[in-house]
Amino acid sequence: MREITLSKAVNEAIAEEMRRDPTVFVIGEDVAEAGTPFKVLSGLVEEFGTDRIVDTPIAEPGFMGIAVGAAMTGMRPIVDLMFGDFLFLVMDQLCNQAAKTHYMSGGKLSVPLVLRTNMGATRRSAAQHSQSLHALVAHIPGLMVAMPSSAYEAKGLMKTAIRENNPVVIFEDKLMYQDKAPVPEEEYLIPFGQANVKREGTDITLIGTSSMVQVAEKAAEILAGQGISAEVIDPRTIVPLDEATLLASVKKTSRAIVIDEGHQGYGITGEIAARLNEKAFYHLDAPVCRMGAMDVPVPFSPALEDLTVPTPERVAALAARLVAGEMLHDA
Amino acid sequence: MREITLSKAVNEAIAEEMRRDPTVFVIGEDVAEAGTPFKVLSGLVEEFGTDRIVDTPIAEPGFMGIAVGAAMTGMRPIVDLMFGDFLFLVMDQLCNQAAKTHYMSGGKLSVPLVLRTNMGATRRSAAQHSQSLHALVAHIPGLMVAMPSSAYEAKGLMKTAIRENNPVVIFEDKLMYQDKAPVPEEEYLIPFGQANVKREGTDITLIGTSSMVQVAEKAAEILAGQGISAEVIDPRTIVPLDEATLLASVKKTSRAIVIDEGHQGYGITGEIAARLNEKAFYHLDAPVCRMGAMDVPVPFSPALEDLTVPTPERVAALAARLVAGEMLHDA
Amino acid sequence: MTQPSNTESYLRMYTQMVRIRAFEDQANQLYLSAKMPGLTHMYSGQEAVAVGICEALTSDDKITSTHRGHGHCVAKGAEFKQMFCELLGKEEGYCRGKGGSMHIADQSNGNLGANAIVGGSMGIATGAAMSARARGSGEVAVCFFGDGATAQGLMYEVMNMAALWKLPVIYACENNGYSEYTRTDEIAAGSIVARAEAFGIEAHQVDGQDVLAVNELSQKLIARARKGEGPFFIELMTYRYHGHHVGDINREYYRTKDEESDWKSNRDPITNFGRWLTEQGLVAPEDLAAIDADVYKDAEDAVAYALAAAYPDGSEVDMHVYAPTDPATLRVGG
Amino acid sequence: MTQPSNTESYLRMYTQMVRIRAFEDQANQLYLSAKMPGLTHMYSGQEAVAVGICEALTSDDKITSTHRGHGHCVAKGAEFKQMFCELLGKEEGYCRGKGGSMHIADQSNGNLGANAIVGGSMGIATGAAMSARARGSGEVAVCFFGDGATAQGLMYEVMNMAALWKLPVIYACENNGYSEYTRTDEIAAGSIVARAEAFGIEAHQVDGQDVLAVNELSQKLIARARKGEGPFFIELMTYRYHGHHVGDINREYYRTKDEESDWKSNRDPITNFGRWLTEQGLVAPEDLAAIDADVYKDAEDAVAYALAAAYPDGSEVDMHVYAPTDPATLRVGG
Ligand SMILES: Cc1ncc(C[n+]2csc(CCOP(=O)(O)OP(=O)(O)O)c2C)c(N)n1
Numbered sequence A, B: 001m002r003e004i005t006l007s008k009a010v011n012e013a014i015a016e017e018m019r020r021d022p023t024v025f026v027i028g029e030d031v032a033e034a035g036t037p038f039k040v041l042s043g044l045v046e047e048f049g050t051d052r053i054v055d056t057p058i059a060e061p062g063f064m065g066i067a068v069g070a071a072m073t074g075m076r077p078i079v080d081l082m083f084g085d086f087l088f089l090v091m092d093q094l095c096n097q098a099a100k101t102h103y104m105s106g107g108k109l110s111v112p113l114v115l116r117t118n119m120g121a122t123r124r125s126a127a128q129h130s131q132s133l134h135a136l137v138a139h140i141p142g143l144m145v146a147m148p149s150s151a152y153e154a155k156g157l158m159k160t161a162i163r164e165n166n167p168v169v170i171f172e173d174k175l176m177y178q179d180k181a182p183v184p185e186e187e188y189l190i191p192f193g194q195a196n197v198k199r200e201g202t203d204i205t206l207i208g209t210s211s212m213v214q215v216a217e218k219a220a221e222i223l224a225g226q227g228i229s230a231e232v233i234d235p236r237t238i239v240p241l242d243e244a245t246l247l248a249s250v251k252k253t254s255r256a257i258v259i260d261e262g263h264q265g266y267g268i269t270g271e272i273a274a275r276l277n278e279k280a281f282y283h284l285d286a287p288v289c290r291m292g293a294m295d296v297p298v299p300f301s302p303a304l305e306d307l308t309v310p311t312p313e314r315v316a317a318l319a320a321r322l323v324a325g326e327m328l329h330d331a
Numbered sequence C, D: 001m002t003q004p005s006n007t008e009s010y011l012r013m014y015t016q017m018v019r020i021r022a023f024e025d026q027a028n029q030l031y032l033s034a035k036m037p038g039l040t041h042m043y044s045g046q047e048a049v050a051v052g053i054c055e056a057l058t059s060d061d062k063i064t065s066t067h068r069g070h071g072h073c074v075a076k077g078a079e080f081k082q083m084f085c086e087l088l089g090k091e092e093g094y095c096r097g098k099g100g101s102m103h104i105a106d107q108s109n110g111n112l113g114a115n116a117i118v119g120g121s122m123g124i125a126t127g128a129a130m131s132a133r134a135r136g137s138g139e140v141a142v143c144f145f146g147d148g149a150t151a152q153g154l155m156y157e158v159m160n161m162a163a164l165w166k167l168p169v170i171y172a173c174e175n176n177g178y179s180e181y182t183r184t185d186e187i188a189a190g191s192i193v194a195r196a197e198a199f200g201i202e203a204h205q206v207d208g209q210d211v212l213a214v215n216e217l218s219q220k221l222i223a224r225a226r227k228g229e230g231p232f233f234i235e236l237m238t239y240r241y242h243g244h245h246v247g248d249i250n251r252e253y254y255r256t257k258d259e260e261s262d263w264k265s266n267r268d269p270i271t272n273f274g275r276w277l278t279e280q281g282l283v284a285p286e287d288l289a290a291i292d293a294d295v296y297k298d299a300e301d302a303v304a305y306a307l308a309a310a311y312p313d314g315s316e317v318d319m320h321v322y323a324p325t326d327p328a329t330l331r332v333g334g
């Protein structure tokens, strides 16, 4: 199968859906001729024109609000938010308006929009351009949240997001834009709420989101070298969350670590761990553990930044302790 | 001891600190002559004048930003955010600026400000005036988060918040403004990061925040009638969190429920439960369980709204199941 | 569409204004008799604004409304029964009781909803205008908001885009002199119309108590917006008779009773328009009295209906969090 | 403070502009030679703006800066060594390497920091002005921002408050014709100065390549702001020589090479000011050349120093998340 970059996969997904549905359009800063700073949308304006690939002023709350209004009245906007850190600017329009409109109107109005943005540190971009803020939107009922872990996932999840009748926030990992993966030429979609078992194993379950799926897979390799068999699962969407697949795996392996690049404190790892602990308690040989980013603003200095995110080595070390039963003695 | 309302307690705390420190001032909508819609600040403008009790236009991002700048340059602003739901509007200034300034400047600048706002449903105020959004700010390193559970707590925590050299978000429960509690005439402060054991017990630990402390206490009464001895703990601040006190209790009782009025999904109960599961695993007779608000926008209709929040009855019922070991069979 | 005669249209405007007043009087009574869950914000006094503008719109045109939204809702064509049901949290309400007064919406008449975030709907209205153009529907969108909302930065962000893209949107600023308990001049520096003009938007100020003046200006601007000459901005000078919300009873600390009674006695939009209609000989005083009586009767009946109506079933609580998507759409080739 | 003679002050301005240019040339080199972590935004071409304004300020006066902030930082008095250390993430940097180029701050000279959120510092500058007045310090705050930032609603929110409260703040809009890869006229409707004027704020447009014009206007407005006559707004017409950031090399799709070379050859603020200084006979060409050489030497030395300097220790990673509070303060009577 051909291999394409995550960037190209997103581009293809959007182009295919725009061809399929004339109500789909893209709105954001420097999305047209510039094709975004990461060049993810390059070429789209040539095909679809500036009426459907709409460059905006630097006014995130404003164009987010415009997208909500357009979505309520028959269009399917894809809002391009240049950095995930700018989510803080659009929270009101996203969480007070888009997320609640369907419910508040008793089901009469709906807001089919996609907010595509990114996440991920270690680009030396410092505290305001490196955050992974998916926990914030996952907490708000009415929003769906997708976290693709490869080019293949990015294309399939984006296509589903665009067809969904609800507001979907999709987080791409900035560091993965140039990563290639096999992506079929034929159309495919990836349904929301269906986790993907990336690697089967029997001793411990590693649940990773976005680029942490790769980290988990590398950790599994390291563990394999130590005779430990790790299962790796990618939930793909954290809202809706495929609890059943996660539970089945944890019940089988009796141990789990949830790995995520958001801050660990009050982030998504706590929720997932709490659910697994609660619903698989009887099967657990060790507490479900977590590894998120450190609870510090992302530092600029390379000497510090690399310390803040989970790595395969650290995940493998924690997993080995769990399997050895060492966490039990602490607890 | 005299009893005063939570509203009066907050008012006293602010007045005392404003007398003590001329750099403290209040900024927000209708805080001066109107004394806020909840009348919490009534009388302050008469004593301190409009230079220190500053009415603003309806521009939450703007006055939040102004407060950050004032705090960076020698003042101690208390930002009054009329409804907790408006947090979405100030997230950028709060989370990208206030929370990160000390870190990003390598410790050279600091932002000593208090954001006082509220939370709590069942006032028939619908989806945009009823949210409890403390999980969002608890996730952001650099912010402290206080959740007073009575008039006594509100006064002591507010005084500490004002003296802290960091941005503190303090959530008052709208429904509790008229609730009275004994509050000493003499000055006192409540330190951050020290949980309060409200009631001792041996069978199960009920951890509640804000008004959920009362819910937990009422649940404990119900349980006492069933011969179950519940310990009730109020963490007071969720950042910093007094893990030691919570852990000691859970290790003693072997069971716990975390009760909170924020949405349960990806909220604060997951984090607290995950930490307790992880660190007290060996001592647990049942998984640490949670009860948050339903994962739905808050509905207006009284017939629906009351279903969305934890009640003493529901907490007691879950606790009884846990003590009976029923959760184990599910899991 | 055949043009109605002027008198027909005048009577419609008169009736619609009376309907708003009657609705609010009943809503206020519901609050005072403790039958209303929560609080609500009365539109009384501002009727000429909503009616003057909405009578210049088709039912496909979109509006966005505010926390003080009953007037817009009625003026855009809503029915009393469903409105009162919504205010009381009943299943037959426009939003099945889930929205209440501050979120009442009536998408069948193009009302995209009240909004409890001051300024929160400015993007939505602008987006509806963008959508109208993209769909080639010829619709116009009107964004209602108060003087207080002009302090929200969102307004300037979306006006900039509306101006750059020449969107068919009308920004209708209802300047009733107050935002909550604060006078407008204490919270708005400079000039409100100049702020729109600075973005290259044609802006007008009009007497918001004069329904004909409002309607005439609106007709012109809406027609021009439909042709692609928009956006436009209108500042409508008006007054709210009640407190900020129904519970705001003692308000002498921020405005005098004299000021209130001056507006009510001398500048009431309904009284003055009624007087003009009879003075012009277009209608007899008895005809107006008959309209008033009919409308008040309707409102009373609707209240009785709503009081007796059922609450939504508890099982509705977690319905409508997510809109369903046809599974076929989510498949290849879908 | 004794007034420096004009020539002294001119030479200071010249030197400061050269220092900025030299700093940026070195920073660009660091990027091109892959020694710079991440990306950075060059201020070259805009030197007269930062220097013209900052030379009218005292070191107690506050400024807020932007993602394109090296110029403001140098102009407000920062040292090369700590700046380069910061850009390279070294412990001796102004922010111990934690902030980097986009967050460089120098509170000892009143620089409250660069900001990676476009428009993000507008509230901060306004708050610093409010604080200055509350503390009776007599300080003025200057908010630097680009033309692109005028699209952010926050600007209008804080201008409204600054105008209502007559705060000593100067809004300095550096209009360099582009925000990222987009021309200003595509993202800004109407008139930028009119937007400030609509809030009752006195606004000026000035040639941002003419350091004397900028400085003269700034001196006047800053003196008036100190007396309580503020706020003020200045739009400074200028140009950035490099791409949006150091990695933005192929930019013909959004602006022509002709346009770039026109500004560089005919409107360079340093060349033109140097020529004027010699033409006026205030200084000999050799003196300027000597200044240039000194400054470039300083910059090179500072780069060498920074390259050799140590990274912060790993243990610093979770330091400075929270500022310490004296425990005594947190006690009764504290
Ligand atoms: C973002 C936000 N801030 C504050 C409020 C509280 N609030 C509700 S109405 C109102 C005043 C609005 O004034 P204006 O826009 O003039 O409308 P009016 O009430 O006069 O119709 C305020 C401050 C709110 N609902 N939303």
Ligand SMILES: Cc1ncc(C[n+]2csc(CCOP(=O)(O)OP(=O)(O)O)c2C)c(N)n1
Residues within 6 Å of the ligand: A029, A058, A060, A082, A086, A089, D067, D068, D116, D117, D118, D119, D145, D146, D147, D148, D149, D150, D176, D178, D179, D180, D244
């Ligand atoms: C809130 C926000 N949106 C978008 C960006 C990405 N961005 C960085 S600089 C820039 C352009 C800024 O243009 P302008 O204000 O004119 O400043 P200039 O770069 O021209 O100095 C953009 C869009 C950002 N950093 N912050």
Ligand SMILES: [Mg+2]
Residues within 6 Å of the ligand: C146, C147, C148, C174, C175, C176, C177, C178, C179, C180
């Ligand atoms: Mg008003």
Ligand SMILES: [Mg+2]
Residues within 6 Å of the ligand: D146, D147, D148, D174, D175, D176, D177, D178, D179, D180
């Ligand atoms: Mg620019």
